[in-house]
Amino acid sequence: MYKIPVSVLVVIHTVDLHVLLLERADHPGYWQSVTGSQNPGEILSQTAQREVFEETGLRAEDYLLTDWLIENQYEIYEEWRWRYDPGVLLNTEHVFGLCVPAQLPINIAVREHLNFMWLPWQQAAEKVFSSSNAEAIRYLPVRQQARQKNNFAG
Numbered sequence: 001m002y003k004i005p006v007s008v009l010v011v012i013h014t015v016d017l018h019v020l021l022l023e024r025a026d027h028p029g030y031w032q033s034v035t036g037s038q039n040p041g042e043i044l045s046q047t048a049q050r051e052v053f054e055e056t057g058l059r060a061e062d063y064l065l066t067d068w069l070i071e072n073q074y075e076i077y078e079e080w081r082w083r084y085d086p087g088v089l090l091n092t093e094h095v096f097g098l099c100v101p102a103q104l105p106i107n108i109a110v111r112e113h114l115n116f117m118w119l120p121w122q123q124a125a126e127k128v129f130s131s132s133n134a135e136a137i138r139y140l141p142v143r144q145q146a147r148q149k150n151n152f153a154g
Contacts, residue, residue: 003037003083005076005091008048010034010065011136012056012098017144019124019137022055022108023115030129031117033136035093048096056116057107063100068143070095072132095136097143 011033012020024030036051038044045067049060072093076084084091103118119127125137 002085002088004040005084005088006038006044007035007091007093008038008044008051008096009072009093009130009133009136010048010052010060010096010098011133011140012052012058012100013121013140014100014102014118015144017121017140018103018118019121019140020056020103020106021117021119021124021127022113023117025110025112025114027129028114031127032130033128033133034098035133037091044094045096048098052098055109055112058098058100058104060098063098066097066099066143068095068097068136068139070136070139072135074132093132095132097136097140 019033021031021033024032034051034055036047038047045065048065052058052060072095073090074093075089076091106116108116121137121140125134128134128137
């Protein structure tokens, strides 16, 4: 069964903006946030929750999962196109954030990832291989500032 060309990117971060990164098993040295394709019948928040659990062991529903309402469309890397219907070249990625209280222990999916690390957002943005992932991480301080402003506004 082919993948649906719709995916989620979930930036898992702490309140002090440390970001969780995962190293891909199929590409050592490629670091990323949680990402994965939508399954048939899922809404995007369900995809995000499932992927977070599968890749980290964390239950997203226990923390603050937010749809950032950001969509990125990009060309699927040639080496991964076999996973999609023939002729599918583009994927639409939906960005979510998951705020956790601290740098939590992670249970990585060993088939998908080799390692994990928590980094300050600036370093995390430099380390990821995907430009849309880097852009989402760089957006974190803006989102955090807006959230704090809204909380204080009552």
